[in-house]
Amino acid sequence: MRQRRRTRKPTAIMHRRRLLVLALLGIAGYLTLAARAVQLQALDAEWLSARADAQHTTTLQLKPLRGELYDRNRNLLAVSADVESIVASPKRVVGRDTTATKLASALKLKHREIFDKLDPDRSFAWIKRWVTPDEADRIRKLDLPGIKLYPERKRFYPHRGLAASYLGFVGRDGEGLTGLELAFDSALRGTAQSTSVLRDAKGKKLVHWNRDAPSPSGARIVLSIDSRLQNVAEQSLQRAVDKWGAKHGTLVALDPWNGDILALAEVPTFNPNQFWREDSKRFRTRAVVDAFEPGSTLKPFVIALALEAGVVKPTDRFDCENGSWKVRDRIIRDFKPHGVLNVKDIMRVSSNIGTAKIADRLGSAQLVDGLRRQGFGRRTNSGFPGESPGVVHTIREKQAVERANLAFGQGIMVTPLQLAVAGAQLANGGQRVWPRLATRIESGQDEAHWPAELGERVMPEKVTKQVLKMLEAAVSDGSGKGAALPHHSVAGKTGTAQKVVNGRYSSTRYYASFLGIVPVENPKLVIAIVIDEPRRAHTGGVVAAPVFREVAGFAVEQMGLAAEGAE
Template sequence: MSKARQSNQARKPNRVPTGTGRFFVLMSLLSLGFIAVFVRAAYLQVDKAEVLIGKSDSRSVRDKSIVTHRGRILDRNGVELAVSVPVKSVWMDVTEVMKRSPTLAENDWNKLALIAKKSAKEFKQWIVKRKGRQFVWVARHLDPSTSAVVKTLDLPGVYLRDEFRRYYPSAEITAHLVGFTDIDDKGREGLERAYDDYLSGKNGKEKVRLDLQRRVIEKQEVIEEAEKGEDLQLSIDSRIQALAYKALKTAVLKHRAKSGSLVMLDVNTGEVLALISQPAYNPNRFDSRKPNVTRNSAFVDSFEPGSTAKPFTVASALEAGVVKPDTVIDTRRIKYNGHWVKDIAYHRSLDVTGILQKSSNVGVAKLAHMMSDEEFLYSFHQVGFGTDTGSGFPGESSGLFNIRDNWSDVEKAVLAYGYGFRVTPVQLAQAYAVLGAKGIKRPLTLVKQNSTPQGEKVLSSRVSQQVINMMETVVSEEGSGKRAQVDGYRIAGKTGTARKAENGGYGDQYTVFFAGIAPVSDPKIAMVIFVDEPQSEDYYGGQVAAPVFARVAAESLRLLNVKPDRTEVIANREVKKQVRLEKANG
């Protein structure tokens, strides 16, 4: 054999013969393996599919809430007073946190501690105490920059959740009326509380698939649709509310008063157009929501109304027919049960109109004793003293009007000029609105009305108009309420200055008021201003409260497009206008 042939044979590879038994055994084993895998796969996908899908879903599929928000609160013109804004909150699965980061010493965890407003040590102890819990809030209602930091950290077991936070654009101006919600979006004060069920939305539910970081990677189905809360449109006018807020706050600060309230009603509908309490607070700040400032004094606090009650004594006397507006009464001081009743300024006699204009205690005391108890109390009961207004405002007081069966002559006398019983500012405003509405009492409402409520006739139109005409003299140059005058409009009102009861008697602190109606020819608004314990040299209702009425009424009547009715002022304006035109024309 040649060397070349031997070389070719040497390079020829050794091969397993295809016909041998080893080859068939190898191929058989490989085929069986593939068949086993195929059979197993088919078994798992057909017979065990539901079981496996269930196990997979149990690890990754969850029911997730579809978060909805509360309805808006609007003023009568559609201006937003309360809205819900989307925010992020951070929570953690403590079990997962303890499993993955037992030491909690990383810099990222220190950053999370800062977000939770805790030191690193406190935060670690805080987590350890909650060991085994799968849901714990870390921080709620984060600002966008802070939630972005949490998202960047991407810490194991720490997640963000969508929520809504209540925001109040008008802040202090409507705080006492609108109220606020807590961190869980439940109404806690004001109309947020009163209409919580109406405003609250209903969260929905959907089935989603999550990844290892609990991020939604697939939305499978909606289990329950979310329902947004209903919007609530109030009766107040935010423009009037703002100017009333400024005027009352200025007066409270100027006279260094303890507190104050202002209530304005639409005489024809019973709607509240403005309602203010001082001091105020910012409902957007949790740290300012202190109990001593969040209470709405216009609904909650009651006081002895003093001389603002005298028009109702006069109304009872007119209804009983014992006097007429020009009936003259001896107003020299008089003694009842050993107690003298007298006036600040001496008047030998006054007619009934003069009794209101000069605010005579003796005059109304004598009117009261000219009537039976039932006749005397008639107007007081009819206008609603002793019962709440039915507004539905949380915590509204009914005041105090419990008259004993066998009361003394002096008790009857002092009640005639506003002592011995208590009313709230809203009760007094509703009472004056009855006079302005020609004796019709309409339910007081904080919600905008689309039609005029029918109301109930509680006083005669004749008597109501007579009392209004008498109260107009109070705001004249000779009356105690002249500072309540409004250029171009006829105003009717009554001042009040009452000593505060203390230790079974009366001290040196005062509450002062002005209650008024405008315009006299066709009443549109009734307003009450109440100031508690003014500390300045001016402490009478005509000095402290009446100017507030003038400032607020002047602008409000213009905003409400109420036509001026003071003819002499209108005439003077026309004369001045004509003079200016003549001068301009040479």
């Protein structure tokens, strides 16, 4: 048996039988694959293709280019542009030390700083944001592994410090941080469009950008500001701040007929193109967000209220007590002693005692309510971010000292903008002024205009005329002589307010202020000026009034503002 088996030769039939088994196994194998294909492509297809869609598409945010800011004459004040930043994927960096050395020399950064950023445990690091085109080219040429250029956008302010705090600036990621950039942020940003696009496995978007297609862009905003006047205002303020060794200067210029903010200057200013290197104290637009004690610049409004209430006439006479008058336990003093003066002269020489006596006749309630009606103690609704309402306390009739103080601008906090608005209301015959930051917004084909309407009446026109006459005298022959212009009549009021330091009125630190209107007949321009802590002199007439003369003089003579007819 064994012997026979051992010598058995495989027959052709056996070979064919085994081949058939092999063929059947092969067919069975392919049928199994086909069944699996049916399972994957018909039964599970929905679930699998959902996973496919999820990984193949990504949402592309088409972030519009931030809109430009223009001044009223279409001068460009702020514009956005594409720039590049240097980023690193430290995990992919080959040679941490040499990479840091090369980057340091190309970007003029410290080796140590870059070396620390290239920590291989991190997957992303900013090396330098918003590099110059030269720096970007140098990095491109180096072609270091793990170091890439990242497209970003940057806001440019071609006039650098001009109106810097007022315009504000934009953060690294394109968000308005302060000023008008913040006020109009959503309009400037525009609407981001998102679209679903294919991406490859590395997340690269497979979309061909059609450069001819108009990319969506944020709205262009035409501001009410006039950059010529702004420039003159900043220069003049800077000279005054330098001359008198002051800490700060603020100027607000308004068109009294439509509330347009023609200039809003803060000195010292800063360079918004590199805001991260600047002193953040300079970012404050103090004209709007900070309130101060106005001092005598408030007097015209107190006297207007008394005239309106009919408790005094311009010719009424008051005894100014030779510069020293006791109210309850307090002594009120004048800067210079005066005898008996009429209302007009009280305004002209800026007598505290005279104004206090006028306020006495008016009474606390009428005084406070009247000031509030004129816009003190509440926001002007300019829309500027962080606007301060100021402070106007309610005073009882018995509080004679507080009433007297309020009459000459103590115990009240106003913003320079409020002061300018109140001045504009005097100038336009007594109608409410809403400050206007911008005149129009252009978004694509659409345009929106800001209304330029005056509000309700807050003072009788007759009273405003009377007060303007008094203020004209205050400039031509009073405390505000420094503001007088050779060819145009100016109405104005000086202010010299002691600053409150540690709860007491300081005898060395002052706010010097001036509120001016030009020309007296058919006024075109209202300017409020506040100089913080002038040291070599401290009165509004000496420190602030000349700034008005320079700025208003430029406006009427170089810009021809007063020559235009009434609107």
